[in-house]
Amino acid sequence: MKKVNVVKKILYANEKYAFENVLFFAEHKKLCLNMISSPGSGKTTILARTISDLKDKIKIGVIEGDIQTDIDARRISQTKAPVVQINTDGACHLSAAQVNAAIKKLPIKELDLIIIENVGNLVCPSDFDLGENAKVVVLSVAEGDDKPIKYPAIFAKSRAMLINKIDLLEGGMVDFDIERAKTDARRLNKGMEVFPISARTGEGMNNWYDWLTASVKSV
């Protein structure tokens, strides 16, 4: 038997494409956000409303990741924003190579911001860097306020957290302690921005828009 020292990143193939994507966004001076959440937290609704409400200020292009169907891409198309759908055919996350192919299909020069809607999954996408400037995690109140402590990796790696569906808190439809979720998420991530929102009613969306606008300007 002979032992050979290797020390090589197992995901180097993904990282090679992620780095290409980083260079692409930097060269075009565009901000790219990677939006991650469980299925059903409201990512597409948040995106559609954000695109419509900011249409005179920020031009947004979208990359939609789903296991199957182009339902989300069609919903985004209704806002007139450019969108590219990626179907992963069973894979639980997007890879940097898929995003690399998708960004070339977007009219990049016309855009200020590219948002990648990752496959609905709070675990796997956190291990795959796509070359984004920042990750944004979405948590809806119906999922429970214990998620940041139960799924620490994605909350530790995200620059911002959107707590969606806060309209359900009125009338005690669900029990969710926003302060608990915020405190738990910030234990591992002191500087994390937190925006409680309802993409349905529009409540709290302005704070998210202000952060987005400032982030786009800072690129």
Added chain:
Amino acid sequence: MHETMLAQSLLATISEEAAKHNAKPVAAKISCGGLSAVNDEILCFAFEAVAKDTPCEGMKLHIEHKPLRANCRDCGREFDVNLSMPKCPECDGESFELLADAPLLLEEIELQTD
């Protein structure tokens, strides 16, 4: 679930290294950080499946999980982060700076020499 993709990348990396030495790999040492979503049992199972009918078939994987490390801002101690209750074990301080998490690495492979 993404362990299948990790297993495929791992298989490609090991095969490449083993080919350089023209020998059959029998074991590999892998390491990952505290924030990596890697389940040992699933990764080994997925690797067994993707390595079937390749020179890597039957290989043993040893997976080391390196803890996430942090520096306490209050007392300066560097410590392993307990993800379910992150605080400094020295002073109970909850203000700390996370250090870079260890990447997912293929550390070493063992080759058959006879």
